[in-house]
Amino acid sequence: MRKTRSPEQWRNIIEEQQASDLTITEYCQQNALSKTTFYAAKNKLKVLPDNFVRAKITKQSGIIKPQQPITLVVGKVKVSLPSTTPATYLNQLLHEFA
Numbered sequence: 076m077r078k079t080r081s082p083e084q085w086r087n088i089i090e091e092q093q094a095s096d097l098t099i100t101e102y103c104q105q106n107a108l109s110k111t112t113f114y115a116a117k118n119k120l121k122v123l124p125d126n127f128v129r130a131k132i133t134k135q136s137g138i139i140k141p142q143q144p145i146t147l148v149v150g151k152v153k154v155s156l157p158s159t160t161p162a163t164y165l166n167q168l169l170h171e172f173a
Contacts, residue, residue, distance in 0.1 A: 085116040094131075147172070 142158030
């Protein structure tokens with residue numbers, strides 16, 4: 076029985092094959108697909124070239140929250156500095172306050 080697939084379904088199939096470690100022949104055999112039909116769909120859709128390398132996400136990262144400013148209080152003096160202030164500058168500033 077012949078199965079008709081939409082262009083979106085073929086796009087997903089082709090992308091799945093490219094993401095796998097299988098050759099087109101191996102992928103088609105494992106998924107009961109005709110190699111001829113696969114290549115015809117691929118050519119029709121002009122999906123990702125053979126030399127395309129798909130990036131894989133290896134680590135999810137969270138949202139980085141802005142750092143709080145550095146606040147120095149010496150007696151009645153309060154100094155607020157960005158969190159990116161270099162340590163050498165902080166050291167000099169603290170020596171001046173001392």
